[in-house]
Amino acid sequence: MKKDKWSSETGFILAAAGSAVGLGNIWKFPYIAGQNGGAVFIIMYFILLLLLGVPVLLSEMAIGRKTGKNPIDACRALHRKCGFIGGFGILGAFVILSYYCIIGGWIIKYLLMYMTGGVKDNSAALFERFTTGFSPVIYGIIFTLLCTLIVIKGISGGIEKISRLFMPALFVMMIVLIIKSLSLKGGGEGVKFFLLPDFTAIESAGDFLNILVSAMGQVFFSLSLGMGTLITYGAYLDRKTSLKKAAFYISLIDFVIAVLAGLMVLPAVFAYDIVPQAGSGMVFIAMPQVFAGLTGGNLFGIIFFLLVLFAAVTSAISLFEVLISFLIERFKLKRLASSVICSAAVTAVSVPVALSFGSLSNIRIMGMDLFEFMNFLSDKLLMPLGALGISVLCGYLWGTEEVSEEAGLKKSWDKKLYRSIIRYAAPVMIAVIFITSFIGL
Ligand code: PHE
Numbered sequence: 458m459k460k461d462k463w464s465s466e467t468g469f470i471l472a473a474a475g476s477a478v479g480l481g482n483i484w485k486f487p488y489i490a491g492q493n494g495g496a497v498f499i500i501m502y503f504i505l506l507l508l509l510g511v512p513v514l515l516s517e518m519a520i521g522r523k524t525g526k527n528p529i530d531a532c533r534a535l536h537r538k539c540g541f542i543g544g545f546g547i548l549g550a551f552v553i554l555s556y557y558c559i560i561g562g563w564i565i566k567y568l569l570m571y572m573t574g575g576v577k578d579n580s581a582a583l584f585e586r587f588t589t590g591f592s593p594v595i596y597g598i599i600f601t602l603l604c605t606l607i608v609i610k611g612i613s614g615g616i617e618k619i620s621r622l623f624m625p626a627l628f629v630m631m632i633v634l635i636i637k638s639l640s641l642k643g644g645g646e647g648v649k650f651f652l653l654p655d656f657t658a659i660e661s662a663g664d665f666l667n668i669l670v671s672a673m674g675q676v677f678f679s680l681s682l683g684m685g686t687l688i689t690y691g692a693y694l695d696r697k698t699s700l701k702k703a704a705f706y707i708s709l710i711d712f713v714i715a716v717l718a719g720l721m722v723l724p725a726v727f728a729y730d731i732v733p734q735a736g737s738g739m740v741f742i743a744m745p746q747v748f749a750g751l752t753g754g755n756l757f758g759i760i761f762f763l764l765v766l767f768a769a770v771t772s773a774i775s776l777f778e779v780l781i782s783f784l785i786e787r788f789k790l791k792r793l794a795s796s797v798i799c800s801a802a803v804t805a806v807s808v809p810v811a812l813s814f815g816s817l818s819n820i821r822i823m824g825m826d827l828f829e830f831m832n833f834l835s836d837k838l839l840m841p842l843g844a845l846g847i848s849v850l851c852g853y854l855w856g857t858e859e860v861s862e863e864a865g866l867k868k869s870w871d872k873k874l875y876r877s878i879i880r881y882a883a884p885v886m887i888a889v890i891f892i893t894s895f896i897g898l
Contacts, residue, residue, distance in 0.1 A: 475771030494658030521691020528685035542846030546685025562596030589815030644724030683843030
Protein backbone atom coordinates (compact mmCIF):
# COMPACT_ATOMS: atom_id res chain seq x y z
CA MET A 458 0.00 0.00 0.00
CA LYS A 459 1.41 3.37 -0.99
CA LYS A 460 1.75 5.72 1.94
CA ASP A 461 -0.31 8.91 1.88
CA LYS A 462 1.92 12.05 1.94
CA TRP A 463 1.61 15.71 2.86
CA SER A 464 0.74 17.60 -0.29
CA SER A 465 3.12 20.48 0.47
CA GLU A 466 5.74 21.72 2.86
CA THR A 467 3.42 24.44 4.17
CA GLY A 468 0.72 21.84 4.75
CA PHE A 469 3.12 19.78 6.84
CA ILE A 470 4.37 22.78 8.82
CA LEU A 471 0.80 23.88 9.57
CA ALA A 472 -0.23 20.39 10.64
CA ALA A 473 2.80 20.00 12.91
CA ALA A 474 2.28 23.51 14.29
CA GLY A 475 -1.37 22.54 14.77
CA SER A 476 -0.24 19.63 16.90
CA ALA A 477 2.03 21.90 18.91
CA VAL A 478 -0.44 24.74 19.38
CA GLY A 479 -3.01 23.46 21.82
CA LEU A 480 -4.41 23.88 25.26
CA GLY A 481 -0.83 24.12 26.51
CA ASN A 482 -0.37 27.43 24.72
CA ILE A 483 -3.71 28.93 25.58
CA TRP A 484 -4.26 28.06 29.17
CA LYS A 485 -0.91 26.99 30.56
CA PHE A 486 1.64 29.33 29.07
CA PRO A 487 0.13 32.74 30.05
CA TYR A 488 -0.29 31.69 33.64
CA ILE A 489 3.06 29.94 34.09
CA ALA A 490 4.84 32.89 32.51
CA GLY A 491 3.06 35.38 34.76
CA GLN A 492 3.83 33.37 37.85
CA ASN A 493 7.46 32.75 37.04
CA GLY A 494 8.74 36.24 36.51
CA GLY A 495 6.93 37.35 33.33
CA ALA A 496 9.42 38.48 30.71
CA VAL A 497 12.24 36.66 32.50
CA PHE A 498 10.36 33.41 31.98
CA ILE A 499 9.43 34.23 28.41
CA ILE A 500 13.06 34.91 27.46
CA MET A 501 14.22 31.75 29.21
CA TYR A 502 11.46 29.78 27.50
CA PHE A 503 12.46 31.13 24.11
CA ILE A 504 16.11 30.22 24.60
CA LEU A 505 15.19 26.72 25.76
CA LEU A 506 12.80 26.36 22.86
CA LEU A 507 15.65 27.00 20.45
CA LEU A 508 18.36 25.13 22.31
CA LEU A 509 16.42 22.14 23.55
CA GLY A 510 13.09 22.04 21.71
CA VAL A 511 14.36 22.49 18.16
CA PRO A 512 17.03 19.73 18.34
CA VAL A 513 14.61 17.18 19.82
CA LEU A 514 11.96 18.25 17.29
CA LEU A 515 14.51 17.81 14.49
CA SER A 516 15.46 14.37 15.81
CA GLU A 517 11.88 13.13 15.92
CA MET A 518 11.10 14.34 12.42
CA ALA A 519 14.35 12.83 11.13
CA ILE A 520 13.52 9.44 12.68
CA GLY A 521 10.09 9.55 11.07
CA ARG A 522 11.21 10.58 7.62
CA LYS A 523 14.23 8.33 7.47
CA THR A 524 12.23 5.21 8.32
CA GLY A 525 8.75 6.13 7.08
CA LYS A 526 7.30 4.08 9.93
CA ASN A 527 5.17 4.37 13.07
CA PRO A 528 7.11 5.26 16.27
CA ILE A 529 7.77 1.69 17.51
CA ASP A 530 8.92 0.31 14.15
CA ALA A 531 10.80 3.52 13.37
CA CYS A 532 12.90 3.35 16.53
CA ARG A 533 13.41 -0.37 16.07
CA ALA A 534 14.55 0.14 12.47
CA LEU A 535 17.29 2.44 13.72
CA HIS A 536 18.35 0.18 16.57
CA ARG A 537 16.88 -3.24 17.09
CA LYS A 538 16.56 -2.87 20.84
CA CYS A 539 14.90 0.56 20.78
CA GLY A 540 11.32 -0.17 19.76
CA PHE A 541 10.26 0.50 23.35
CA ILE A 542 11.19 4.19 22.96
CA GLY A 543 8.46 4.57 20.34
CA GLY A 544 6.29 2.49 22.69
CA PHE A 545 6.45 5.29 25.31
CA GLY A 546 5.08 7.59 22.64
CA ILE A 547 2.24 5.33 21.61
CA LEU A 548 1.22 4.70 25.18
CA GLY A 549 1.61 8.40 25.96
CA ALA A 550 -0.55 9.43 23.00
CA PHE A 551 -3.28 7.10 24.23
CA VAL A 552 -3.06 8.41 27.78
CA ILE A 553 -3.15 12.08 26.71
CA LEU A 554 -6.15 11.39 24.48
CA SER A 555 -8.07 9.87 27.36
CA TYR A 556 -8.26 13.29 29.02
CA TYR A 557 -7.71 15.64 26.06
CA CYS A 558 -10.96 14.35 24.50
CA ILE A 559 -12.83 15.08 27.71
CA ILE A 560 -11.58 18.66 27.81
CA GLY A 561 -12.40 18.86 24.10
CA GLY A 562 -15.94 17.82 25.03
CA TRP A 563 -16.17 20.57 27.68
CA ILE A 564 -15.13 23.08 25.02
CA ILE A 565 -17.91 21.89 22.69
CA LYS A 566 -20.43 22.22 25.53
CA TYR A 567 -19.35 25.82 26.24
CA LEU A 568 -19.31 26.72 22.56
CA LEU A 569 -22.88 25.43 22.24
CA MET A 570 -23.90 27.37 25.36
CA TYR A 571 -22.56 30.58 23.86
CA MET A 572 -24.26 29.86 20.57
CA THR A 573 -27.58 29.45 22.34
CA GLY A 574 -27.67 32.38 24.73
CA GLY A 575 -24.46 32.41 26.77
CA VAL A 576 -23.52 31.74 30.36
CA LYS A 577 -25.48 33.88 32.78
CA ASP A 578 -25.14 31.85 35.94
CA ASN A 579 -22.33 31.88 38.43
CA SER A 580 -19.65 30.40 36.18
CA ALA A 581 -17.83 28.47 38.91
CA ALA A 582 -21.04 26.78 40.10
CA LEU A 583 -22.05 26.02 36.53
CA PHE A 584 -18.68 24.45 35.77
CA GLU A 585 -18.87 22.36 38.91
CA ARG A 586 -22.40 21.19 38.12
CA PHE A 587 -21.51 20.34 34.54
CA THR A 588 -18.24 18.50 35.15
CA THR A 589 -19.58 16.40 38.00
CA GLY A 590 -22.57 15.21 35.99
CA PHE A 591 -22.89 12.60 33.25
CA SER A 592 -23.08 14.85 30.17
CA PRO A 593 -19.26 15.31 29.80
CA VAL A 594 -19.22 11.67 28.68
CA ILE A 595 -21.52 12.53 25.78
CA TYR A 596 -19.61 15.70 24.83
CA GLY A 597 -16.31 13.81 25.05
CA ILE A 598 -17.68 11.25 22.60
CA ILE A 599 -18.79 14.05 20.26
CA PHE A 600 -15.26 15.50 20.32
CA THR A 601 -13.73 12.07 19.70
CA LEU A 602 -16.10 11.49 16.76
CA LEU A 603 -15.20 14.87 15.30
CA CYS A 604 -11.49 13.99 15.38
CA THR A 605 -12.20 10.51 14.01
CA LEU A 606 -14.06 11.96 11.02
CA ILE A 607 -10.98 14.04 10.22
CA VAL A 608 -8.39 11.29 10.61
CA ILE A 609 -10.48 8.82 8.57
CA LYS A 610 -9.86 11.12 5.61
CA GLY A 611 -6.14 10.54 5.92
CA ILE A 612 -3.11 12.81 5.86
CA SER A 613 -3.43 15.14 2.90
CA GLY A 614 -7.22 14.97 2.63
CA GLY A 615 -8.03 15.15 6.35
CA ILE A 616 -5.36 16.36 8.76
CA GLU A 617 -3.61 18.70 6.34
CA LYS A 618 -6.85 20.22 5.01
CA ILE A 619 -8.20 20.91 8.48
CA SER A 620 -4.89 22.40 9.68
CA ARG A 621 -4.73 24.68 6.67
CA LEU A 622 -8.17 25.98 7.55
CA PHE A 623 -8.00 25.98 11.36
CA MET A 624 -4.54 27.45 11.93
CA PRO A 625 -5.03 30.72 10.03
CA ALA A 626 -8.59 30.99 11.42
CA LEU A 627 -7.25 30.54 14.95
CA PHE A 628 -4.72 33.30 14.38
CA VAL A 629 -7.33 35.75 13.06
CA MET A 630 -9.74 35.02 15.92
CA MET A 631 -6.93 35.57 18.37
CA ILE A 632 -6.10 38.97 16.93
CA VAL A 633 -9.75 40.03 17.21
CA LEU A 634 -9.84 39.00 20.86
CA ILE A 635 -6.48 40.62 21.65
CA ILE A 636 -7.67 43.96 20.29
CA LYS A 637 -10.80 43.70 22.43
CA SER A 638 -8.88 42.53 25.46
CA LEU A 639 -6.25 45.26 25.30
CA SER A 640 -8.90 47.93 24.94
CA LEU A 641 -10.52 47.00 28.26
CA LYS A 642 -10.07 49.40 31.15
CA GLY A 643 -7.62 47.91 33.65
CA GLY A 644 -6.27 45.43 31.11
CA GLY A 645 -2.81 46.99 31.39
CA GLU A 646 -2.32 45.19 34.71
CA GLY A 647 -2.65 41.88 32.90
CA VAL A 648 -0.03 42.88 30.35
CA LYS A 649 2.25 43.91 33.22
CA PHE A 650 1.74 40.59 35.03
CA PHE A 651 2.60 38.80 31.82
CA LEU A 652 5.39 40.85 30.31
CA LEU A 653 7.09 42.93 32.98
CA PRO A 654 10.31 41.29 34.14
CA ASP A 655 9.93 40.49 37.80
CA PHE A 656 13.38 39.73 39.14
CA THR A 657 12.07 39.07 42.61
CA ALA A 658 10.85 35.75 41.19
CA ILE A 659 14.49 34.65 41.03
CA GLU A 660 16.06 35.51 44.31
CA SER A 661 17.84 32.25 44.92
CA ALA A 662 19.43 29.46 42.92
CA GLY A 663 16.45 27.30 43.92
CA ASP A 664 14.03 29.81 42.35
CA PHE A 665 16.10 29.79 39.20
CA LEU A 666 16.05 26.01 39.01
CA ASN A 667 12.30 25.97 39.54
CA ILE A 668 11.71 28.41 36.72
CA LEU A 669 14.09 26.51 34.49
CA VAL A 670 12.31 23.24 35.13
CA SER A 671 8.86 24.73 34.49
CA ALA A 672 10.14 26.27 31.28
CA MET A 673 11.64 22.98 30.09
CA GLY A 674 8.50 21.01 30.90
CA GLN A 675 6.44 23.57 29.04
CA VAL A 676 8.76 23.41 25.99
CA PHE A 677 8.29 19.63 25.76
CA PHE A 678 4.55 19.66 26.26
CA SER A 679 3.98 22.60 23.99
CA LEU A 680 6.03 21.24 21.09
CA SER A 681 4.34 17.82 21.47
CA LEU A 682 7.71 16.13 22.00
CA GLY A 683 8.31 12.59 23.22
CA MET A 684 4.88 11.34 22.17
CA GLY A 685 5.65 10.05 18.71
CA THR A 686 3.56 12.70 16.97
CA LEU A 687 6.47 14.18 15.03
CA ILE A 688 7.87 10.76 14.17
CA THR A 689 4.45 9.88 12.79
CA TYR A 690 3.99 13.16 10.90
CA GLY A 691 7.61 12.99 9.67
CA ALA A 692 6.96 9.55 8.19
CA TYR A 693 4.55 11.14 5.68
CA LEU A 694 7.07 13.72 4.57
CA ASP A 695 8.87 13.78 1.23
CA ARG A 696 12.61 14.23 0.91
CA LYS A 697 12.45 17.76 -0.47
CA THR A 698 11.32 19.42 2.75
CA SER A 699 14.10 20.87 4.88
CA LEU A 700 13.61 19.62 8.42
CA LYS A 701 15.71 22.46 9.77
CA LYS A 702 13.41 25.04 8.25
CA ALA A 703 10.31 23.11 9.36
CA ALA A 704 11.58 22.84 12.95
CA PHE A 705 12.30 26.55 13.03
CA TYR A 706 8.84 27.53 11.77
CA ILE A 707 6.95 25.07 13.96
CA SER A 708 8.70 26.37 17.09
CA LEU A 709 8.25 29.96 16.05
CA ILE A 710 4.51 29.57 15.42
CA ASP A 711 4.13 27.77 18.72
CA PHE A 712 5.97 30.53 20.57
CA VAL A 713 4.12 33.39 18.90
CA ILE A 714 0.74 31.82 19.61
CA ALA A 715 1.68 31.27 23.26
CA VAL A 716 2.68 34.92 23.69
CA LEU A 717 -0.44 36.10 21.86
CA ALA A 718 -2.53 33.89 24.13
CA GLY A 719 -1.12 35.76 27.11
CA LEU A 720 -2.06 39.07 25.52
CA MET A 721 -5.54 37.76 24.83
CA VAL A 722 -6.40 36.21 28.14
CA LEU A 723 -4.61 38.09 30.90
CA PRO A 724 -5.73 41.69 30.19
CA ALA A 725 -9.34 40.50 30.14
CA VAL A 726 -8.94 38.51 33.32
CA PHE A 727 -7.30 41.43 35.16
CA ALA A 728 -9.77 44.00 33.82
CA TYR A 729 -12.52 42.04 35.56
CA ASP A 730 -10.55 41.63 38.75
CA ILE A 731 -10.43 37.88 38.45
CA VAL A 732 -7.53 36.05 40.00
CA PRO A 733 -5.58 34.54 37.12
CA GLN A 734 -5.34 30.79 37.34
CA ALA A 735 -4.07 27.98 35.21
CA GLY A 736 -5.94 25.10 33.75
CA SER A 737 -9.61 24.56 33.36
CA GLY A 738 -10.41 27.29 35.87
CA MET A 739 -9.22 29.98 33.53
CA VAL A 740 -10.91 28.78 30.38
CA PHE A 741 -14.19 27.66 31.87
CA ILE A 742 -14.60 29.87 34.94
CA ALA A 743 -12.68 33.13 34.46
CA MET A 744 -13.38 33.73 30.76
CA PRO A 745 -17.19 33.33 31.10
CA GLN A 746 -17.09 36.04 33.80
CA VAL A 747 -15.25 38.27 31.37
CA PHE A 748 -17.75 37.63 28.58
CA ALA A 749 -20.68 38.23 30.94
CA GLY A 750 -19.39 41.75 31.57
CA LEU A 751 -18.76 42.67 27.93
CA THR A 752 -21.18 44.17 25.48
CA GLY A 753 -21.48 41.57 22.75
CA GLY A 754 -19.97 39.10 25.20
CA ASN A 755 -21.74 36.12 23.66
CA LEU A 756 -20.15 36.75 20.30
CA PHE A 757 -16.71 36.97 21.91
CA GLY A 758 -17.52 33.80 23.84
CA ILE A 759 -18.31 32.02 20.58
CA ILE A 760 -15.07 33.25 18.99
CA PHE A 761 -13.04 32.26 22.05
CA PHE A 762 -14.41 28.74 22.42
CA LEU A 763 -14.23 28.13 18.68
CA LEU A 764 -10.57 29.13 18.78
CA VAL A 765 -9.85 26.85 21.73
CA LEU A 766 -11.73 24.05 19.97
CA PHE A 767 -9.64 24.48 16.82
CA ALA A 768 -6.44 24.37 18.86
CA ALA A 769 -7.59 21.23 20.70
CA VAL A 770 -8.74 19.42 17.55
CA THR A 771 -5.48 19.95 15.65
CA SER A 772 -3.54 18.60 18.65
CA ALA A 773 -5.86 15.64 19.26
CA ILE A 774 -5.78 14.48 15.64
CA SER A 775 -1.98 14.31 15.78
CA LEU A 776 -2.29 12.00 18.79
CA PHE A 777 -4.91 9.88 17.04
CA GLU A 778 -2.66 9.58 14.02
CA VAL A 779 0.11 8.10 16.19
CA LEU A 780 -2.23 5.26 17.21
CA ILE A 781 -3.86 4.85 13.83
CA SER A 782 -0.62 4.65 11.84
CA PHE A 783 0.60 2.03 14.29
CA LEU A 784 -2.49 -0.16 13.80
CA ILE A 785 -2.44 0.27 10.02
CA GLU A 786 1.19 -0.79 9.72
CA ARG A 787 1.37 -3.44 12.40
CA PHE A 788 -1.92 -5.20 11.78
CA LYS A 789 -2.32 -4.32 8.09
CA LEU A 790 -5.67 -2.72 8.85
CA LYS A 791 -7.51 -0.27 6.62
CA ARG A 792 -7.52 3.35 7.78
CA LEU A 793 -11.25 3.25 8.43
CA ALA A 794 -11.09 0.15 10.62
CA SER A 795 -8.06 1.40 12.45
CA SER A 796 -9.65 4.82 13.12
CA VAL A 797 -12.81 3.21 14.46
CA ILE A 798 -10.84 0.89 16.76
CA CYS A 799 -8.74 3.77 18.09
CA SER A 800 -11.68 5.99 18.83
CA ALA A 801 -13.54 3.13 20.50
CA ALA A 802 -10.50 2.37 22.67
CA VAL A 803 -9.98 6.03 23.58
CA THR A 804 -13.68 6.37 24.43
CA ALA A 805 -13.57 3.28 26.64
CA VAL A 806 -10.84 4.84 28.76
CA SER A 807 -12.08 8.41 28.62
CA VAL A 808 -15.52 7.57 30.04
CA PRO A 809 -14.20 6.77 33.54
CA VAL A 810 -11.83 9.76 33.24
CA ALA A 811 -14.82 12.02 32.48
CA LEU A 812 -16.66 10.64 35.47
CA SER A 813 -13.69 11.06 37.79
CA PHE A 814 -14.93 14.56 38.65
CA GLY A 815 -18.26 13.24 39.84
CA SER A 816 -19.55 9.72 40.38
CA LEU A 817 -16.11 8.09 40.16
CA SER A 818 -14.25 10.68 42.21
CA ASN A 819 -13.66 8.12 44.95
CA ILE A 820 -11.39 6.04 42.70
CA ARG A 821 -7.85 7.06 43.66
CA ILE A 822 -4.51 5.88 42.34
CA MET A 823 -1.50 7.03 44.36
CA GLY A 824 -3.75 9.65 45.92
CA MET A 825 -4.85 11.04 42.56
CA ASP A 826 -8.22 10.85 40.83
CA LEU A 827 -8.24 9.29 37.36
CA PHE A 828 -7.94 12.61 35.53
CA GLU A 829 -4.97 13.68 37.62
CA PHE A 830 -3.42 10.25 37.31
CA MET A 831 -3.62 10.26 33.50
CA ASN A 832 -2.06 13.75 33.49
CA PHE A 833 0.70 12.54 35.76
CA LEU A 834 1.37 9.46 33.61
CA SER A 835 1.69 11.46 30.41
CA ASP A 836 3.43 14.64 31.56
CA LYS A 837 5.67 13.37 34.30
CA LEU A 838 6.46 9.87 33.16
CA LEU A 839 5.90 8.97 29.52
CA MET A 840 6.79 12.29 27.93
CA PRO A 841 10.19 12.70 29.63
CA LEU A 842 10.98 9.01 29.10
CA GLY A 843 10.07 9.27 25.42
CA ALA A 844 12.14 12.43 24.93
CA LEU A 845 15.09 10.96 26.82
CA GLY A 846 14.91 7.84 24.67
CA ILE A 847 14.86 9.93 21.50
CA SER A 848 17.98 11.85 22.52
CA VAL A 849 19.88 8.71 23.47
CA LEU A 850 18.82 6.97 20.25
CA CYS A 851 19.86 9.90 18.06
CA GLY A 852 22.89 10.94 20.09
CA TYR A 853 24.53 7.58 20.66
CA LEU A 854 22.90 4.75 18.73
CA TRP A 855 21.76 6.01 15.35
CA GLY A 856 24.44 8.69 15.36
CA THR A 857 24.40 12.46 15.10
CA GLU A 858 26.10 12.48 11.68
CA GLU A 859 23.21 10.49 10.21
CA VAL A 860 20.60 12.67 11.88
CA SER A 861 22.35 15.83 10.69
CA GLU A 862 22.35 14.51 7.17
CA GLU A 863 18.65 13.61 7.29
CA ALA A 864 17.78 16.94 8.91
CA GLY A 865 19.74 18.98 6.40
CA LEU A 866 22.27 20.36 8.88
CA LYS A 867 25.18 21.20 6.62
CA LYS A 868 27.33 23.77 8.39
CA SER A 869 29.85 22.24 10.74
CA TRP A 870 28.78 24.68 13.42
CA ASP A 871 25.16 23.46 13.20
CA LYS A 872 26.27 19.87 13.39
CA LYS A 873 28.50 20.45 16.39
CA LEU A 874 25.78 22.31 18.24
CA TYR A 875 23.26 19.59 17.47
CA ARG A 876 25.69 16.90 18.60
CA SER A 877 26.48 18.50 21.92
CA ILE A 878 22.85 19.24 22.69
CA ILE A 879 21.44 15.86 21.79
CA ARG A 880 24.26 13.89 23.43
CA TYR A 881 24.77 15.90 26.59
CA ALA A 882 22.50 18.89 27.25
CA ALA A 883 19.17 17.28 26.37
CA PRO A 884 19.55 14.06 28.40
CA VAL A 885 20.84 15.99 31.42
CA MET A 886 18.05 18.54 31.26
CA ILE A 887 15.37 15.90 30.81
CA ALA A 888 16.79 13.97 33.75
CA VAL A 889 16.60 17.15 35.85
CA ILE A 890 12.93 17.66 34.94
CA PHE A 891 12.25 14.07 35.78
CA ILE A 892 13.97 14.13 39.14
CA THR A 893 12.56 17.48 40.28
CA SER A 894 9.03 16.53 39.32
CA PHE A 895 9.33 13.37 41.37
CA ILE A 896 10.87 15.09 44.36
CA GLY A 897 8.25 17.79 44.15
CA LEU A 898 5.49 15.21 44.03
N1 PHE B 1 1.28 20.45 22.31
C1 PHE B 1 -0.08 20.26 22.73
C2 PHE B 1 -0.52 21.47 23.53
O1 PHE B 1 0.19 22.43 23.69
C3 PHE B 1 -0.27 19.03 23.54
C4 PHE B 1 0.28 17.80 22.94
C5 PHE B 1 1.30 17.12 23.58
C6 PHE B 1 -0.20 17.34 21.72
C7 PHE B 1 1.86 16.00 23.01
C8 PHE B 1 0.37 16.22 21.14
C9 PHE B 1 1.40 15.54 21.80
O2 PHE B 1 -1.62 21.48 24.04
